[in-house]
Amino acid sequence: MLDCRIHKVRHAYDVAVEIVAGAERLALFGPSGSGKSTVLSCLAGLETPDDGHIHYDGQTWFPPPLALHQRSIGYLSQHEALFPHLSVAENVQFSLDAAARSDERSWINEIRERLELGALWHTRPDHLSGGQARRVALARTLCRRPRLVLLDEPFAGLDRPLVRELAAILKDWQERLRFTLLAVDHDPLVLEGLCPRVIALEQGRVVQRGDWAELARAPATPTLRELLDMRP
Amino acid sequence: MPKDLPRTAALAATALFLLYPLWGLASPVGRWRWAAAGAGPALATSFALTGVALVIVVAVGTPLAFFLRGAARGVRIAFEAAVLLSVLMPPLALGLLLALAFGPGTAVGELLLRLGVPASNDPAAFVVTQVYASLGYYLLGAAAAFEAVPRTLEQSAALLGLRPRAVLWRVTLPLARLGLAAAVSLAWVRALGEFGAIMVTAYYPHGIPVQLWVDLQDSGLPAVLPLLLVFLLSALPLPWALRILARSRGYA
Structure with a gap:
């Protein structure tokens, strides 16, 4: 609340x-x-x-x-602020440590499939279109299951x-x-x-x-x- | 005409201009002689002590450059003025001032004497002089590298739950690495090639620049050029490797 x-x-x-x-x-x-x-x-x-x-x-x-x-908090604005030195996969899972990545495998897979990031998974942000970058930012925001978005x-x-x-x-x-x-x-x-x-x-x-x-x-x-x- | 030709030509012309002095190595100065007695120890002295100085410069300069970003404007301006003053100092003048400031006539000099640390002609004096000669260059480069990291990315990382230290390791340092590599390279080159200040404070043990000077005085150019060539070839790999490593993931 x-x-x-x-x-x-x-x-x-x-x-x-x-x-x-x-x-x-x-x-x-x-x-x-x-x-x-x-x-x-x-x-x-x-x-x-x-x-x-x-x-x-x-x-x-x-x-x-x-x-x-x-x-x-999950905070999403029109500026994606994706980390340019990391791949899409690393951006999305940025907030999770190794153990959490393992525990949340099915959630990460769901995010990847639902936001159609599979083909982009190993791509760098500078190769993404505006719409793709926004999907990645949304995935990154929700990956850690924030209480307030x-x-x-x-x-x-x-x-x-x-x-x-x-x-x-x-x-x-x-x-x-x-x-x-x-x-x-x-x-x-x-x-x-x-x-x-x-x-x-x-x-x-x-x-x-x-x-x-x-x-x-x-x-x-x-x-x-x-x-x-x-x-x- | 290929689209990239003018740019390539401009870069090639500049590189040739910068490298042209090396043509001097081909000058007919007579048969080269390797001054083995002084060259080996000079190489060892220069590389070992410059390595120590570089570790100090990076260990002290990196956190300082990082904290400078968050400092109040007045503090920042005053600090940068101090750094610029140290960078602008002519090397010979720096050596003279260091010799005076750490000499027996000052409180610091007296303290060093009491502690048994010689203020001149000693490896410690050599390292301190190199630190003075290169720290300012490293600070300016490292501060610019940190300044170029977008704050929004660090905020994003914090909002994703990362503690400040994790933000530093996972966002700030990786994004600043090319600038930091350039700053380390600059500090390395500046410290290793220092001559004017070292001449005054640490003539002994001879480093390579002093050894080159000694060889020039004693034996002439045929003794200088082989040591110079070895010096250039052995000094280049570190900054070069740092640049390549920093670029390896393709982000500045």
Whole structure:
């Protein structure tokens, strides 16, 4: 269970957001600069909140800030950050030691098959296309079975069929592994396909919570209405 | 015209320019003579003591260069200024200053004397001088190598559950290795070829540069050139091998 209240001082406006989430898929939605990525960065430990608290399953992540490696987080952004000196196989299994690789053999095989990485398994990242690199990054993120998965526009720049496929895989694994998934994207279609519940942000504040149907029926602000109207 | 020809031609021309001084080895200076009495010990002195100096430089310089990356801006600027000052020092001036600073007129010199460590004409003086001559070069190269490692990759590794030490071993060092190899090569070449400072602080035991000077004075060029050739051939493999090893997995 994620329980956080994040207050982060920004130049233009402060970000102040409260989130409580269990083993579910939750979208953070809002216009550019509304503070969505700041929330994810604070949860991941890449930024430190100025005030508030972050707890996950009874463990305190802030305050004081818990080191990144102790948080059991899967963080996926549009920058794959694959390790260029390692093969796809080594990237995917990076977080596992030799014993864990042996124990998790069937899970690793499932990831490899489902994300179609078999033919790329011994390839270096500099030989991968954008879509392939994103699959590898997703595989690496999920390989260690994180408790909290943070997606910061991970599908940006990918074509629709691939986005739908990756979102379906993520949904499936989230339901099986029961991790908390928080997703940020500028595209409501991507989020709607992935997350049933949504928190809408504007200028660092939560303006609405609910499911997508509620949001579409009565958007809390004109900006939110405009963003939702952009859907086909 | 092949697409790669201009680049190859430019690289070849530069390599020829850099290697042209070696043409001097073919000069008609008379029959070469191997000055066996001094050459063997000089080779042993140079390689053994430079090896010791290099180990010290790498052991001290690598963590320093790594920590420099995370240092406050002011600390970093001040430290880099100190390093640059040591690098800019003319070798002869460095030797003179070392002789004065570690001489009997200073507290450090007195302490060394009391401990029975000679401040000149001794293997310890030889190694210390080499360390002074090469540490700054290594630090600048190693710091640049660490700086070139993307922070996002280290953050990714930490988010994947790696402790800071594991991140260093599995991400930072492998990604910095080509730059570190270049820094080690530079330090090795700088220490091994040091002449001006060594002349002042450690004329004895003769290393190769001093032996070349002695042979030139005593026997002329026919005695210098064979030792020079052996010196070049034996000094090259280490930096060359380091570069090749560092490139072996194809990432800079």
